[in-house]
Amino acid sequence: MRTNRSALVLGTLVLAAGGVLAGAPSAGAAAAESNCNYIADSARPTVHPGDKGNNVRQVQCLINFYSNYSEYLTVDGDYGQNTAAGIFYVQTCNGTTGGADGIVGPSTWSRLYSPKAACAL
Template identity: 35%
Template structure:
């Protein structure tokens, strides 16, 4: 019998949990491959922006749902900055490697209030 401590030491528990979280977050968001993660900034358009919008909707709480329009507008910018803050990332509003990681692996609860 494997104990919890042994599973944590071997990483077995982590290996089992990560794919389930990643799959759950990206379920229904198939505008681009989950491995294609371009840097996105305010004003850009296209399927990668749609993917970011869709993934941002996997977050619970107060933030409004974003329609997957493919336009990186003020509403997307506001929500991305909030998500970055929830993950302890710089609130730049730029979707880069660490922000994509946050989008695919959302925190369960964010205690940062959503800006009015």
């Protein structure tokens, strides 16, 4: 399903801020943490292409808060091509340790929760 990502993020931020637009990346991260609850925020297991389950759902949900990423992911728990493309975007934009390898490890988890400003807005 495709949707206007900017409108989705903007609407989420406006609601999260009680009707006041909050454009800082931390506001997006706070919204992501409150809406993406498939696993505990402190649980950050390594996720690989082909994996399935709640770990993947968490990754997919967090990618959807990247308003500069053009594809809205269906949160289905299946790490396929669309999820891989989202992870490559996150890794490339943020310059994660290890480069863009498609594996969600500590550096990628960190950037999923706390993206660089240019990557999230």
